[in-house]
Amino acid sequence: MAREGSLEERIAAYSGSFSRKRKRLAHFILSNKYYVSVASAGQVGKQVGASAATVVRFAQSLGYEGYSQLQAAVREELPGYLTALERMGERLAVLPPSGDIPQQVFHTDIINIERTASSLSPVEFEAALDAIVDADRILVVGCGLSAPAALFLAHSLRVIGFDARAALDGGLAQLVDAAHLDPSMLVIAIDLWRYARSTVELANAARHHGAAVIAITDSAVSPLAQVADYAFEAATDGVAHSLSLTALMSLLNVFVAALSYRVPEQTVESLRRVDMAYRKSKLLLTE
Amino acid sequence: MAREGSLEERIAAYSGSFSRKRKRLAHFILSNKYYVSVASAGQVGKQVGASAATVVRFAQSLGYEGYSQLQAAVREELPGYLTALERMGERLAVLPPSGDIPQQVFHTDIINIERTASSLSPVEFEAALDAIVDADRILVVGCGLSAPAALFLAHSLRVIGFDARAALDGGLAQLVDAAHLDPSMLVIAIDLWRYARSTVELANAARHHGAAVIAITDSAVSPLAQVADYAFEAATDGVAHSLSLTALMSLLNVFVAALSYRVPEQTVESLRRVDMAYRKSKLLLTE
Amino acid sequence: MAREGSLEERIAAYSGSFSRKRKRLAHFILSNKYYVSVASAGQVGKQVGASAATVVRFAQSLGYEGYSQLQAAVREELPGYLTALERMGERLAVLPPSGDIPQQVFHTDIINIERTASSLSPVEFEAALDAIVDADRILVVGCGLSAPAALFLAHSLRVIGFDARAALDGGLAQLVDAAHLDPSMLVIAIDLWRYARSTVELANAARHHGAAVIAITDSAVSPLAQVADYAFEAATDGVAHSLSLTALMSLLNVFVAALSYRVPEQTVESLRRVDMAYRKSKLLLTE
Amino acid sequence: MAREGSLEERIAAYSGSFSRKRKRLAHFILSNKYYVSVASAGQVGKQVGASAATVVRFAQSLGYEGYSQLQAAVREELPGYLTALERMGERLAVLPPSGDIPQQVFHTDIINIERTASSLSPVEFEAALDAIVDADRILVVGCGLSAPAALFLAHSLRVIGFDARAALDGGLAQLVDAAHLDPSMLVIAIDLWRYARSTVELANAARHHGAAVIAITDSAVSPLAQVADYAFEAATDGVAHSLSLTALMSLLNVFVAALSYRVPEQTVESLRRVDMAYRKSKLLLTE
Structure with missing residues (x-):
């Protein structure tokens, strides 16, 4: 049993008795666990031409109470989809608090970068650069753990002359931003697991108002990636309870470096202006 | 000539005629370029038992107008100490804006992490962890390019139960923070080249008020590192004009992971509380 | 009809046929429109010893579809509860865009202050001062239109030596704050019409964790006031579409001035420290 | 003596022996104490056709060590120009911490509004409204005590459809803003006594880059007012140590109300969009 x-x-135990549709369903679920971990029964069914009810009965036939319980089982197998709390419980049980934590973290982050590098699609990347260069104004959105990344990207874009602004709070102020989006604007939205509703809603508002959306997230099937025009994935494995932003920051470096070569005159002129402002001020120790 | x-x-051209003191000075300067790039003539002189005037005359004997010109020559040889503007000019002249920018950036960031990992002193690291665990309240300071790193660290520390707060602006509000430091507090200051005066001044205020200081910076001889109780170095090489925060973020991951194993009960209890707050709210898509 | x-x-048309309970209900609703504008059918019923179902049937007997429609009718009669959009439409239809707008605004704000002054209960005020003085740490919460007021109060409290911090975004970061509240802390929550869910939820979290709550809001029957230990009301009438923060800021001045006389030694010592930090810095023109 | x-x-003691120029100087200084409190010897001299050296010698002839000491004497007589620390010392010595503090504060704030109302020049006000309506983008700057006012104004302008943004920190990020000003932009700068260097420098950068500047400050002779295209004054008297923002907030209400009547279509359309965003979200309790 x-x-x-x-x-x-x-x-495996039941597959012998599966109908053709159930076989397709089983195959889809096993091959797309990240998608299943965030999709509804109806969305999963749609992928294989089945109804939501069929998906629920399929889950029950496997001994789950319903689709939610099957989904929970899928999530349990995806380390990235544990909450920080669950992950910490798991790690504390396994890993002795040994002295080699630093090397484990650095090593994990190098793997994160390698995975992020290998998943970057050059074609989508070039298209996203075009969208950034074409936009009149850029809103970089991220909250919670994603806020530092959004702050970094907005700052870096401004330093090379793009009219970019960070929206970090996900609260009422962001709704006023959402209200004023238009087709001349671009939204770059950064969102990681335990996805922020406000970020996805801002991306939806962008679509509604005709603004393009670039998603930077931890999974190509995250809710944000699914509403974006361009989606990029960063690996975020952490050693203890937390997700790592390291590879995501490296991916943002890629964007900034490539943009500076795309618009070298704008970049040099903007750096010259920022440099002049820095030199005039008393805020830096080196002037 | x-x-x-x-x-x-x-x-090399003049060394034959150098006095013993000048030889020491020459040797010190060639071996400590990062230090010279930020130190005054008097500070450099002190290292070898010479006066500021001696250092200036030494510079003049080499054909420089004075110490500042010698220092500028030292800085020119240190890629990390070019301004973004100088660096961009240099890179645009050399590097063709080729399609392999992404791989170059990812590769450079992996090297940054490796260099950062190899420079981490386990003894100083353990001592800094002790200081963090012992502090009643923690102020994480960083402005400009360092602000995202400070925001990330403060958030991560709060998630595992430390009473941490970020100070990101470097303006008047930070002076009010500085005014209220006391020995029960700890300052973690993050500062990168073109060092922010406000961050170094906050570190000095911390010393004045008896609060310990952990510096996270790009050079062990940066002005901030020199006033800190504990100093950590991250490699920040960038491919285009900008510095990279990637390895610094990885270093912050190291701190957070190690702390979570240091205080596992506090970590689990705090994660449990945050998790509960997340579940109750409507702000996350996964609840 | x-x-x-x-x-x-x-x-009036139906009151002849009302039962005793319905008469009580009618009287309560007509006398407490602000309360009804935000309360549920159950809450209104409770005030007169009736069930939610009775309240709904009462609404239907008056020709409304249900309680929500009755509530909407109540709100329409309360100028303070129009949305900015509704208010603007109304004002544009009535008021000619004449040159005396400035004097109208200033006059309206003076009335706002007078109304705010007359509604201040000295007893509740003194009790709230006690709570502030007794707290170890203070979290001042406000988002959207209330954010500037929260920022001002937190800054002003810190300048006179209280360990206060502003939470302005209402997003994920605030949930982490909510998770770490405890009985040694005090929450001062500021919230105005079109009340922010996040602010009320933070106040609820404070209650849950044993922290006291001071509410500063535009109505004694606002959702926030109802969960607070101490509630203060500011008049917020505006001339055009928007609410005015003027009287609320004056009320915050009252708190800060009274606190400075409550703890004169702490105030002078803190001002001395802040003054010293200001004098040492290069950030002010007058030093 | x-x-x-x-x-x-x-x-008075020396005026009998004064030359004609010294008489003019004496008269100017006694009539323009606020100006003298912030102006250099050279600036004061210029007003009466005297050199800086003449002004210094004049100060010395009165028994001061130099101009700075005379200026300090002027400042001592201006209650608005005491530091918070000096003011608190003075008030604590005079005013008993009596129960009528609330009524004193409210009364003082009403006087502040009346003074602010009477000093508003309709002509300059209309010209400033024109400048706001004409600008493509608006940067609202204020730090320290002025930050809440800047945050309020930027938010209020955005709600009625202006592309406004707040710059609150006065640090490195603001230098990047300064670097990108251009003639299509408008700076609204808010600055109060113990004027922030960064705010005045941003105003200067605006002038340099051809952007207009509206100053909102506590004195027509404040450093900021002197570099602005349009300057507005708010009375900021406080009861205890602190300055009051109340009348300044009322003045900002005047701007927002007048602007909403200037551009009614833009206002209604923007309110409609914001209203829609509010209704769609789950962030407000009333939706």
Whole structure:
């Protein structure tokens, strides 16, 4: 009886008796766990031409109470989709608080960068650069853990002459931003697991008002990626409870460096102006 | 005649005629360029038992107008100490804006992490962790390019139960912070080249009021590192005009992960409380 | 037939046939319109010992579809509860854009202050001062239009030596704040019409964690005032579409001035420290 | 011998022996104390056709060590120009911490509004409204105590459809703003006694880059007012140590109300969009 086993075990136990549609469904779920971890029963069904009700009955036939319980099982297998609390409980049970934490973290972050590098699509990247260069104004959105990344990107874009602004709070002020989006604007939205509703809603508002959206997130099937015109993925594995922003910051460096070569005159002129402002002020120690 | 050459060439041309003191001075300068790039003539002299006037005359004997011109020559040889404007001019002249910018950036950031990892002193790291755990309240300071890193660290520390707060602006509000420092507090200051005067002054205020200071910066001889109780260095090489925060973010991950293993009960209890607040709210898509 | 008239007209038309309970209900609603404008059917019923169902049937007997429609009728009669959009439409239809707008605004703000002054309860005020003085740490919360007031109060409290911090965004970062409240802390929450859910939820979290709450709001029956330990009301009438913060800022001045006389030694010592920090810095023109 | 007396007494004692130029100087200084409190010797001299050296010698002839000491004497007589620390010392010595503080504060704020109302020049006000309506983008600057006012004004302008942004920190990020000013932009700068260097420098940068500047400050002779195209004054008297923002907030209400009647279509359309964003979100309790 597989009703107590993992999702794989349950599917294996029952797959002999599956109809053609159920086989397609089983295959889709096993191959797209990240998608399933955030999609509704209806959305999953749609991918294989089945109704939401079919998906729910499929889950029940495997011994789950319903689709939510199947989804929870999928999430449990995805380390990235544990909450910080769950992840910490798990790690504390396994990893001794040994002295080599620093090297583990640095190593994990190098792997994060390598994975992020290998998933970057040059074609989508070039198209996103075009969208940035074409925009009159840029709103960089991120809240919670994503706020530092949004702050960094907005600052870096401004330093090379783009009219960029960060929206970090996800609260009422951001609704006023959402209200004033228009097709001359571009939204760059950064969002990580335990996705912020406000960021996805701002992306939706952008679509509604005709502004393009670039998503920078941890999964190509995250809710944000699904509403964006261009989506980029950064690996965010952490050693303890937390997600890592390291590879995401490296990906933002890629954008800024490539943009500076795209618009070298704008970049040099803007750097010259910023440099002059720095030199005139008394705020830097080196002037 | 070496009066037009590099610092090395000029020193080589004249070194035969140097006094013992000048030899010491020459050796010190060639071996400590980062220090010289930010130190005054008097500070450099002190390192070898010479007066400021001696250092100035030494510079003049090499064909420089004075110490500032020698210092400028030192800085020119240190890629990290070019301004963004100078760096961009240099890179645009050399590097063709080719399609492999992404891979160059990712590669450079991996090297940054490796260099940062190899420079981490385990003893100083453990001592800094002790200081963090012992502090009643923590002020994380960073402005300009360092602001995103400070925001990330303050947020991450709060998530695992430390009473941390970010000070990002470097303006008047930060002076009010400075005024209220006391020995029960800890300042973690993040500062990168073209060092912010306000961050160094806050670190000085911390010393004055008896609060310990952890510096996270790009050079062990940066002005901030020199006033800190504990100093950590991150490599920040960038491909185009800008410095990279990537390795610095990885270093912050190291701190947060190690702290979570230092105080596992506090971490789990705090994650549990944050998790509960997340679940109750409507701000996350996953609840 | 009064089914098309105002709430008053409908009640007048039917009151002859009212039961005793319905009479109490009618009287309560007409006398407490601000309360009704934000309360649920159940809450209104409770005030007169009736069930939610009774309140709904009462609304229907007056010709409304249900309680929500009755509530909407109440709100329409309360100028303070129009949205900015509704208010602007109304004002544009009535008031010619004449040159005396400045004097109208100043006059309206003086009336706002006079109304705010007359509604201040000395007893509750003294009790709130006690709570502020007793707290170890203070979180001042306000978002949207209330954010400037929260920023001002937190800054002013810090200048006279209280450990106060502003939470302005209402987003994820505020949830982390909510998670760490405890009985040694005090929340001062500022919230105006079109009340922010996040501010009320933070106040609820404060109650849950044993922290006291001072509410500063535009109505003693606002949702925030109802969960607070101490509630203060500021008049916020505006001349055009917007609410005025003027009297609320004056009320905050009252708090700060009274606190400075409550703790004169702390105030002078803190001002001395801030003054010293100002004098040492290069950020002020007068030093 | 008047060398120990007040400025008035000293001038009275010596005025018999004054040259014509010194008489003009004495008269100017006694009539323009606020100006003298912030102006250099050279600036004061210029007003009466005298050199800086003449002004210094004049100060010395009155028994002061130099111009700075005379200026300090002038400042001592201006209650608005005491630091918070000096003011508190003075008030604590005079005013008993009596129960009528609230009524004193409210009364003082009403006087502040009346003074602010009477000093508003309709002609300059209309010209400033024109400048706001004509600008493509608006940067509202204020730091320290002025930050809440700047935040309020930027928010209020955005709600009625102006492309406004607040710059509150006065640090490095503001230098990047300064670097990108151009003639299509408008700066609205808010600055109060113990004037922030960064705000005045931003105004200067605006002038340099051809952007117009509206100053909102506490004195027509403040450093900021002197570099602005349009200057407005708010009375800021406080009861205890602190300055009051109340009348300044009322003045900002005047701007926002007048602007909403200037551009009614833009206002209604923007309110409609913001209203829609509010209604769609779950952030407000009333939706």
